[in-house]
Each structure stands twice: as C-alpha cells, then as structure tokens.
Amino acid sequence: MNALILVSLVAALLVLRQPLLVILLAAIAYAQIAWGSGHLTWIIEDMFVSLDKELILAIPMFMLCGGVMTQGTTAKRLTDVARALVGHLPGGLGVAGIVSSAIFAAISGSSIVTMLAIGAVLYPAMQEAGYSKRFALGTVVSGGTLGIIIPPSIPLILYGLVTETSIVDLFRAGVGPGLLLVGLFALYSVWANRSMPRQSFSWPALMVAIKNGFWSLMMPVILLGGIYSGFFSPTEAAAVALLYAVIIEMFVHRELVFVDLKGVVFDAAKLGGALFPLIAVALSLNLILIENRVPDLMLGFVEGWITSPITFIIVVNLFLLAIGAFMTTAEAILILGPLLAPLAVSFGFDKIVFGIIMIVNLEIGLLTPPVGLNLIVAMSAFREKFGLLVRAAVPFILLMILALGLISFIPEISLFFVR
Amino acid sequence: MSSSASSPPGVRTALDYWHRAEVWVATIAFGGIAVILVYDVLVREAVIPLLTAVGFEARHLVLFGSQKIALFLLMWGAFAGIGIATWVGAQLVPKVAFKAVPEAWNDRMNRIADLVTTLFLIGVTIVASIFVAESFQSGQIASGGVRVQVWLVQLAIPVGFASAALRYLAFLIWPDLRPQDGDSIE
Numbered sequence: 001m002n003a004l005i006l007v008s009l010v011a012a013l014l015v016l017r018q019p020l021l022v023i024l025l026a027a028i029a030y031a032q033i034a035w036g037s038g039h040l041t042w043i044i045e046d047m048f049v050s051l052d053k054e055l056i057l058a059i060p061m062f063m064l065c066g067g068v069m070t071q072g073t074t075a076k077r078l079t080d081v082a083r084a085l086v087g088h089l090p091g092g093l094g095v096a097g098i099v100s101s102a103i104f105a106a107i108s109g110s111s112i113v114t115m116l117a118i119g120a121v122l123y124p125a126m127q128e129a130g131y132s133k134r135f136a137l138g139t140v141v142s143g144g145t146l147g148i149i150i151p152p153s154i155p156l157i158l159y160g161l162v163t164e165t166s167i168v169d170l171f172r173a174g175v176g177p178g179l180l181l182v183g184l185f186a187l188y189s190v191w192a193n194r195s196m197p198r199q200s201f202s203w204p205a206l207m208v209a210i211k212n213g214f215w216s217l218m219m220p221v222i223l224l225g226g227i228y229s230g231f232f233s234p235t236e237a238a239a240v241a242l243l244y245a246v247i248i249e250m251f252v253h254r255e256l257v258f259v260d261l262k263g264v265v266f267d268a269a270k271l272g273g274a275l276f277p278l279i280a281v282a283l284s285l286n287l288i289l290i291e292n293r294v295p296d297l298m299l300g301f302v303e304g305w306i307t308s309p310i311t312f313i314i315v316v317n318l319f320l321l322a323i324g325a326f327m328t329t330a331e332a333i334l335i336l337g338p339l340l341a342p343l344a345v346s347f348g349f350d351k352i353v354f355g356i357i358m359i360v361n362l363e364i365g366l367l368t369p370p371v372g373l374n375l376i377v378a379m380s381a382f383r384e385k386f387g388l389l390v391r392a393a394v395p396f397i398l399l400m401i402l403a404l405g406l407i408s409f410i411p412e413i414s415l416f417f418v419r
Numbered sequence: 420m421s422s423s424a425s426s427p428p429g430v431r432t433a434l435d436y437w438h439r440a441e442v443w444v445a446t447i448a449f450g451g452i453a454v455i456l457v458y459d460v461l462v463r464e465a466v467i468p469l470l471t472a473v474g475f476e477a478r479h480l481v482l483f484g485s486q487k488i489a490l491f492l493l494m495w496g497a498f499a500g501i502g503i504a505t506w507v508g509a510q511l512v513p514k515v516a517f518k519a520v521p522e523a524w525n526d527r528m529n530r531i532a533d534l535v536t537t538l539f540l541i542g543v544t545i546v547a548s549i550f551v552a553e554s555f556q557s558g559q560i561a562s563g564g565v566r567v568q569v570w571l572v573q574l575a576i577p578v579g580f581a582s583a584a585l586r587y588l589a590f591l592i593w594p595d596l597r598p599q600d601g602d603s604i605e
Contacts, residue, residue, distance in 0.1 A: 014516040017532035021501070021510065022539050041550040044543075048573055051494055054486050057456060060449050060493065232460070235486075239456035262446060265453075269445030273500015274509045276493065277579070326515045371514060 002034040020331055024281040028288055035292045046284030051276065054235055055157065055167060059279075060272055061238030062109040062152055065245050067264035069107060069219075072249030072256050075117035077213035078103050083125075084209035086186075088201035091193030093129050094139045097122045098185040101143030102178065105150035106220035107241065109157075111329075111366055112377050115144020123382055134392045135192060137384060141374045142185060142396035145363045148329060150178035151224060152234065152241075155362065158333045159355045161279065162286055163341040166352075167234050168227060173352045173414040177360060177407050184399045192395070215248045228417075275330060282334035295342035302343055309347040313408050316340060317361060321401075324365015328373055332362050353407075356414045360407055364400045367393040426593030434589060434596070438506045441499045441582065448496025452489045459485040484564030491565070491572045498579025505586040508598030526594065533591040540584035547577035 009030055013023045028043050036042075069075065082100035089095050101118045108114050119140035126136035148155045151171035160167035210217070223241045226232035232240060249256035289295060306312050323332050337358065344354035366374040375389045407413050462480045470477035482488075504510050520528050555570040590597040 011516070013535075014513055015519045016535050017512060017517065017528060018536060018539075019510040019512050022536055023513070025543060026539065040546045041553065044547045044550040044573075044576055048494075048576065051497065052490055054490070057452060057486070057489050057493060060452055060496070061456065064449065064453055231464075235456065236460045236464075239453070239460050242453055243457045243461070261450075265446045265449050266442055268449050269442065269496060269500050270503050270507055270509050272449065272497055273445065273502070273504035274511055276497030277501050278511065280497070327513060328511060331511055331513060 006030050006034070021277055021281060024278065024285060024335070028281065028285050031285075031288050031292065036288060043284055046287050047277075047280035050280045050283030050287075053161065054233075055161060056276070056279065058152075058157055058167075058235040058238040059154055059275070060268055061235065061242050062154055062157075063268040063271055064264060065238065065242045066108040066110050066113040067267050068242065068245040068249055068256065068261070069104075070113055070117050071260050071264060072245070073253050074107070074216040074219070074245070074249070075100070075104055076121045077209075077216045077253075079118060079121045079125075080209040081206075081213040081217060084202070084206040087199050089190055090198055091189040091191070091196060092199060093122070093126050093131060094135065094189030094193055095186045097126065097136075097139040098143050098146075098182055098189060101140075101146050102150055102182045103217070103220060105147040105178070106152075106224060107245075108147055109152040109154045111144050111147040111363070111374060114147030115141060115374055115378065116381055118143060119378070119382065130196065131193065133384070134388065135189075136392075137378065137382065137389055138392035138394075138396050139185075139189065140382070141367060141378050141389060141393055142400075144374050145366045145400075146178060146181060148363055148366075149174050149181065149356070149359055151175065152227075152238065153359070155329045155333055155359055156355065157234070158279065158330060159337050159341075159358065162282055162334060162337040163351060163355065165341075165355060168230075169352050169418050170355055171224070171227060171234065172417040173356050174359070175417045176413045176415075177356050177403065180406065180413060181400065181403050184403055185396065188395060188399055215252050219244060219248075278330070278334055282338075286338040289338055295339065298339060299343055299346050309349065312343070312347045313349065313357070316344070317357070317404060317408060320358060320361035321364060321368075324362045325368040326371050327365070328371065329359075329362040329365065332365070333358065350411055350415065352418060353411045353414045357404070357408055360400065360404045364397055364404065367397050367400075425595045426589070430589065430593060431596060434506070434586070437582070437585075438503065441502045441506075444499040445496045445503060448492040448499065451492045452496070455482065455485050455489045455492070458482060487561065487565045491561070491567065494572050495575040498575040499582075501579040502582035502586060505583045506598065529597065530591060530594060533587050533594075533597070537584055537587040537591055540580050540587060544577050544581040544584055547580055551577055 006027060010023055010027055013026055025043070029040055032038060032040060032043060079096065079100040082096040082103070083093065086092050086095040086099055097118065100122070101114055104118055105114050108117070123136055123140050126139065127133060147153070151174045153174060156170045156174055157167055159165065160170050219241065222244060223237050226237045226240060227234055306315060323336065340358065341351055341354055345351050366372055369375065369386070369390055375386060375393065378384065378389055379386050459482055466480060467477045551570050551573045554573055559569045561567045561569050561572065
C-alpha cells in the first residue's frame, strides 16, 4: 500500500511539473515517514554527509575545464589535426569529425560541450566541402555523445557515486566501448561518402597541424595518463587538467583573458547549482533504499518474472532506451542507478559493465526525441529544424544500438582495459 | 489564477541583486575549490619533491585539510547554486507528464507548479533550519583537519532552499519573472 502511495505521489508531482529536486525530496520524505524513523532532519543530515566525498570535487573541476576549453581554440586545433590525419579517406571530414570529437571527449566529460565545441568548427567546414547537411548534422550531434562514454565523463562519475563503483575502473571501462563507437561511426562515414571527392594526404600539413595542436593534444595524455597510471586520483587529474587548460588558453594560445574566467565559473556554478543538490538528495535516497532493503525486495519481485540474465539485459536495455527518450542522463542515473545496478549484479553482470551499458543507453537517449538533449541544443546552436536533426541522427542511432548489443553480450569490450 | 500583474521594477531589481550576490558566493566557492585543489596537487607532486631534492624542507607548504576546505566551499557553492539555477531556469524539471494537461492550461499549470514548489521548499527550509539549530547546539566540530563549527557549513542548506523558495514565490506572484527553460547537464 505504501509503495502504491509513493508511486502515486511521484506521478502527481510529475503532473504538477515539479523540479526533480522536489520530486526526489518528497519521495525520500515519504519513505522516511512510511518505512523509516520519521525523522525528516535525517534527510538533511544524509544530504550533508553525501556531499562530503572527495570524488565529488572532480565534477566542478571537469565543468570548469570544459568551460575554459570551449572559450579557447582547443577544439579547432584538435579538428585541424584530425583533418590532416584522416581527411584523405573517403568521407574524411566526417571521420575527422568523429576522431576530433573522441579526442575532445577525452578532455571534456560532457556531451553538449563536445558537440558545440567540435560542431562549431566542423559543421560549416563539412557543408563547405559538399557533405550533405543531413550527414554533417548527424556526425556532429552523434560525435558529441562520445563525450559521456569516453573518459573522463561526468555521467560515469555520477554512476560511480550512486552505486559505489570505482570511478577509475569506470573510466578504464569506457575506453573500449568508446573506441568501438568511434570505429563504427568512422566506417559509416567512409561508406556513406564513398563517392565524395577525396583530398590528398600531406605530411607537411599534418606536421603543421600537430605543431599548432601539440599542447591541446597533450591534454588527454596528461589527464588520462595521470589517472590510469595511478599518479593522480580523478579529482587531482581534473585539477591538473583545469590548470593546464587555463595556462594553455591564456598564455600559449592567448585566446582567453582573465575576465573570461568569471563567465566560465558562473556557468559552472549555474550547472552545479542544478546538479549538486540533486546528487546530495539522490545519494541520501540511496542510503534509505539500502536501509530498507529495497534492492532486495525489487530483486525478489523481478525474479518472479525474469529468470534469465539474457532476458534481463534485453528488458533493461529496452527500458533504458525508452527512459533515455524522456529523461536527461543525469536524472536517469541518479534515480535508476542505485535501483538497477544491484539487480544487474544479482543476474551475474559486472557492476562496471552494467554502468557502461547504462551510459550507452542514455547516450542514445541524447539523440532520441522528445528529450534528446543533443538534438534540442543543436537545433538552436546550428539553427536547423528538429525533424532534420532527428532524421540525421537515425543511422548513428542504429550503429549505437548495434554497439550496445555488442557491449551487453561481450563484457570484455568494457573490461579489456580494466583487467 | 490565470490573470496576473507584471512585476514591479523594484522586485526584479531586488531579485537581480540577490542573484548577483549568489553568483559571487558560487564564483568564490568554485574558484576557491579550483585554486585549492590545483595548489594542493602542485605542491605535493611538484614543489615538495623538487625542494626536497635540493635539500629544502618544504612540508609546511602543504595545506592541511585542503580537500575538506574544498568540500565546504562546494557545499556553499552548490546550495547557492539552487537559487542561481532557479533564477536562470536551469533546474532539471522532468517533462514526462507535461502533456497530461491541455496546452491551453500551461500558464495555469505553471502557477500551480510554482505554488507547490514554494510550499514544499519552505517546508524543506524549516526542516533544514531545525537540523542546523541542533548542530549549533551540539557545538560539533568538523573532522578532517579543519577546526570549523559544522553548522557554519551546514547553514548553506537552509539558506539555499530559502533562496529558491523565495524565487518560486516571486514567480507565483509575478509570472513574468519566470525564466524560460535553461541548460541541463549532460
């Protein structure tokens, strides 16, 4: 009965257009009254304790880092290197778009930042080179989604926090699926543009691009190299990346002045203001769920219907694909991560692999209407119609579903760099 | 409930000043976190090993409790951010049930939403204030190398919720103050 009231309460708040913060807090308060001790101040205490985790500090650092790089010319320099490197292939500019998105994703940790930074440079260049508007848009919006699977990734940090999974391991696990997606996107670009005129490869042009982009190219090396070698924790690596980005953009590229930093910090504060209280509430919800053995109860319920791990993962994938179309990545991870991860573990899935499966599902959600955030942002950033953007994303969505299937059934794709 | 007066200029100005103050708090907090963490890593990984190698004792350069200070700043930055995100329309609002009511009722629904949010956030502010008052009375000191009374950090929670409640109350009374949909985090 209490569970039914809780579901009705959440449904009512959704109809009443409440912020996610309010919905989560109301759900926790109800759970505390119905199943817990009834002390509402404990929720606030849990929120306070939940934010008292060193790893959380990595999130504002990556937000600031992404902001600094968006203001500077890192994206252009990376794109120039990728164009010089793979531009001679059929569909080379498309491949360059995917490759530069992947490299930028290895710095930014965000899908929107990656899409806007690379898209601003590449979309006009692809149109100028004669690529169809549909393909160019598809490349840019899909390439942007690599930002949340290729580490560092803010959604991976969130998943690690709410499911108590090693963030370094999650970062390692994101590499294989990220490369798989880059490979699939690149092959599609070559195939789709096989009749396009090709450019000739030029060593001098590549050398010039590498020389100009050297400091930007070093960013993912320092960042991921530091984390994977164990030299830095993710938080320390994020701090180093921020320092490096500021130095490069202010003193080497000279594209950023001190005043710009205030705007960068403001944007981070704005996004952080929406996110951090939610993290605190979601983590305190997690504590209540565990205290009241909700994952165990859910498992008992699900096992009554599903017994095979294959059926489980297919059902969960379909569920997450549907959720991804209606919820943003952060919302879905914060709410569903603590509920689904224990279920997946009980069906024999590695918690790290399941995290990657979850992120890839939600990555697809960035491209599916009505709440495909990359599509919505691209609509205003590139001034294109929503319908065109949806059609442009379709081939890439199909490739991502193929990749999702492979990642779901071949855990080694994720675990190769973990072990 | 559907008809509404436009907001007096003084109200928008006052809320803008409040917003600016919060932006400054958040900017100082987030900027401070960045400075502290960068300093911490630089000193530990570069400066101390370098100075030690040339025969100087440099352990005093370490900022003890740096992570804790950064977390305290995050607490203030984060909860100042609730008000900021509310004012600029960056709060995450699930739109899954937006079409449950006809589009013609949008304005009315938004005002009902603002009323519910205001009341709820006032309630959260009261509960959070009780929590902070209890913490103040207990005189609890923070752990992790920073001798600070914990309530000073925890105070950010009721202040943040109160600020957001005030904003929603303003949107309820003067809907023209309500921001358009803003950014999201992906």
